[in-house]
Amino acid sequence: MSTPQLHMYDLKTGEYTGSRDATQRPNGEYILEATGATPVALPADIPAGHVARWTGEAWETVEDHRQHMDERGRKEGGTPYWLPGDTWRSEPRYIEDLGPLPEGALFEKPERPLDEYKADKRREIAAGYTAALTATLTMPAEAPSPVEVATGAALFAVDDAVGLVDVQKILIARRDELLEAVDAATNQEALENIVIDYPV
Numbered sequence: 001m002s003t004p005q006l007h008m009y010d011l012k013t014g015e016y017t018g019s020r021d022a023t024q025r026p027n028g029e030y031i032l033e034a035t036g037a038t039p040v041a042l043p044a045d046i047p048a049g050h051v052a053r054w055t056g057e058a059w060e061t062v063e064d065h066r067q068h069m070d071e072r073g074r075k076e077g078g079t080p081y082w083l084p085g086d087t088w089r090s091e092p093r094y095i096e097d098l099g100p101l102p103e104g105a106l107f108e109k110p111e112r113p114l115d116e117y118k119a120d121k122r123r124e125i126a127a128g129y130t131a132a133l134t135a136t137l138t139m140p141a142e143a144p145s146p147v148e149v150a151t152g153a154a155l156f157a158v159d160d161a162v163g164l165v166d167v168q169k170i171l172i173a174r175r176d177e178l179l180e181a182v183d184a185a186t187n188q189e190a191l192e193n194i195v196i197d198y199p200v
Contacts, residue, residue, distance in 0.1 A: 004030050006037040009054040013098055016042065016052035016059070049079075053098060065095045081105040088112040117191050121182045124196050129175040132198035136167050174198050 004022040009015060022030040022039065032039045042052050043059050051064045067078030080092030081101050088110050095101060178196060185191045 004032060004039055006032065006034055006039055007042055007052075007054075007059075008037045011036050014053040014055065015098060016054070051098065062098045063100050064098055065101055066098070067094050079107075081107060082110060086110055114185075114188065114191075117188050118182050118185065121185075121191050121194060121196075122179065125175055125178045125182070128178075128196045128198055129171055132171050132174075133168070136171075171198055 003024070005019045006022050007019045008017045010017055019042075020037075022032055024030050038054060040059060043061055046052055046061050049064060050061045052059045053062050065079035065081075067075040070076050075094075078094045079101065080094060082090055082093060083102060083106065084104050086093075086106075090110065092109070175198075178194060181194045182191065185194070
């Protein structure tokens with residue numbers, strides 16, 4: 001006759017923690033009653049991502065999406081999820097208890113909204129416009145100071161007021177063309193294909 005097994009479980013969660021041989025008394029009988037253990041056989045099949053849990057009367061299988069500690073005490077594994085209302089900036093969530101994920105859980109991180117990509121592109125376009133105008137007014141300075149820009153604009157206006165207006169019109173027209181392309185973009189790829197350049 002083989003030695004009976006006791007299947008141990010966590011007293012708080014009921015989660016199966018291991019099995020051991022039952023202790024044998026001097027009279028040959030086995031001790032089958034122990035705190036945190038039962039002789040009731042485990043389920044024959046425990047699917048991946050599940051664990052056995054003692055209900056107090058029987059074993060059941062439950063989902064296990066929790067993270068576990070590695071040998072260095074760092075959390076690893078688990079099922080990352082997001083909830084409706086989370087944004088692309090939200091960190092993944094991890095469940096702390098045995099059981100299914102919350103209703104409505106999402107397995108993919110929410111995407112950044114197209115409007116935010118468009119706002120980034122508009123800022124790039126505005127910065128490009130400013131840089132092009134600055135370069136036109138201060139050539140050949142590489143990194144002009146605000147005073148040099150103001151001086152360059154004043155001299156340009158004195159020497160060629162019509163030319164300054166024409167340059168501004170050309171740059172504004174290009175800026176507006178780029179902004180219209182941003183407004184018309186329907187996805188991130190279309191935005192990435194917008195090349196920000198100005199005639200200088």
